[in-house]
Amino acid sequence: MPHAFDRSLPLVCACAILAACGGGGGAQEDSSPTPTTSFTQQATWAVTLPASGSSVCYDFNARAEVAGCAGNAWDLKLTVGSRGSASLWTNSGTSGTGAGGAFGGPFDHTWTELQSYTDATTLPATVFRADGASGVFSGSNGIQSAAFEYGVGGSNDHLLYPNFRVFLITTNAASADAVGTETSPVFALQITGYYGGAGGTTSGYPSFRWVDRRDPSMVHEATVDARTGWVYFDLVQRQLSSETGPWHIAFNRYNVKLNGGSSGSGNVAGFIGRTPAGFYDANGAPIAAKFQSQTVAADTLPDLQASDLSTPSSASAWVRDTLASALNPAVRGSYPNSLDYGWYVYHPTAASAQAAGLPAVAHLLQAQPERGTLLRGGEGNTFARMRLRSIVYADPNNASSAQTWTFEFDVQPAR
Known part of the structure; x- marks a missing residue:
């Protein structure tokens, strides 16, 4: 970990x-002079x-x-x-x-x-x-992420943890064949980590794994250095790309965007296929033991390859990136x-x-x-x-x- x-x-x-x-907090008794602003x-x-x-x-x-x-x-x-x-x-x-x-x-x-x-x-x-993109990877937690949680271990924990949520990513959200029949590539993707570099502990190195749902037995993995700006990735060719080249997903530290809507000229969009069991309690609070488990990556691999993931009911149900502030x-x-x-x-x-x-x-x-x-x-x-x-x-x-x-x-x- x-x-x-x-x-x-x-x-x-x-x-x-x-x-x-x-700043912050309530009023306190203090005999020292009011600080200069x-x-x-x-x-x-x-x-x-x-x-x-x-x-x-x-x-x-x-x-x-x-x-x-x-x-x-x-x-x-x-x-x-x-x-x-x-x-x-x-x-x-x-x-x-x-x-x-x-x-x-x-x-x-x-x-x-x-x-x-x-x-x-x-x-x-x-x-x-x-200001940036809001899309399927945006969430309502303290860091506005649907893929990560921060500090699940308590006040002394300052780490980011992936929740191994399965995101469906279509390369052709404008076409109805992206739903169900999947004649266009539709990927299932999990973000699996956030730390890397020479020692494996430097933040800003998101890791992810994905499958083409037409052949879910073949699992691909990658880690990118997203410490200093947006890094673009081509899921089809399984390689780094550029903003002007063919790309599907991009990372900037823990922020994620897709090549569609307000974020790019492509037709890429996303959908949450599944949240693996055990990560959140009935009130939606993170369960630290699950996030910190040494076997969490292996435990959640079947979710990535599952054939019964939730899917959009129509092409319009795919989530495209929009502008956000x-x-x-x-x-x-x-x-x-x-x-x-x-x-x-x-x-x-x-x-x-x-x-x-x-x-x-x-x-x-x-x-x-x-x-x-x-x-x-x-x-x-x-x-x-x-x-x-x-x-x-x-x-x-x-x-x-x-x-x-x-x-x-x-x-x-x-x-």
Whole structure:
């Protein structure tokens, strides 16, 4: 089993670091002076939502919008979708050319908590997640992975463990013959490890094994060095590839994407075929003994080769990668009740709006200023805590009237 810390995974333990630098936790009696903050500047961005299909970007250092969302200077992008819904993005990964990122989303931190942080540079750089792909390998655990769990052994365990979940990967999600008949290659794949290198203990070396379901007796295995960026792999030729070459799956440390949807020009998509027994309890919590078993790889091999895996009911059921950012969390709630988007609440009915103290008008949005996030700027050396302070309608009794969103930033400039 691995015995190396993964320095790319401080999201789970960052609370301890933050507590040391003034963040997290409750109030404590302390006779020492209040620490000087590095967040020495303020910025306010009042932006009228643009037309559907458009984006507008803001540089919190220059306190100005950036035309065309070009370059590395902008820090926050607001995009309005084809149906009028708004989303937020950082200048990073799939959203921009910059070195930005977000330390969690609006459900992860309160504005009050963020105001207690005194210096963002005390945080490990990797807590600021770049925008990327969300797909079949994305999960709801602390590291947002469907293939790995972090620290299953308790507070002193800082390792990543694979759960040996079986992922089906089709090379032709656009074709119905990818389901059931499998005349196009459909692979079953398990991620089997995360540590490698000369000593076998260095993080960022994901291992995986796979079979072509037309001949599941032939098991292929590979390990890739994904420590410093995306590494692309061709499952058909069983070899490394490139972003512009033929590839099916790619790794960047513990992040995984497929060549389809928002991640590539291919027709690759995935589906969860099986979660092997014994890894999670009835409440979905990891069972450490199973993850840490010395025979776990052999025990789960039959799952990879099984003929009765769950399969998509139609070609449209395959999961394609979509764009994702920590700033756009999963919606909470259900219609006809209010829907919580993190930064704001959507009131679908006049009754829900009125109950929230708004005019009795359906389809109103209400800002949630008590929530926030910590951003890394596009240049990579500036930071800001941010919240959506208000949403104001040109006509409060007309949900279709122009909306002005006002964001508030406390900025830590470059040193």
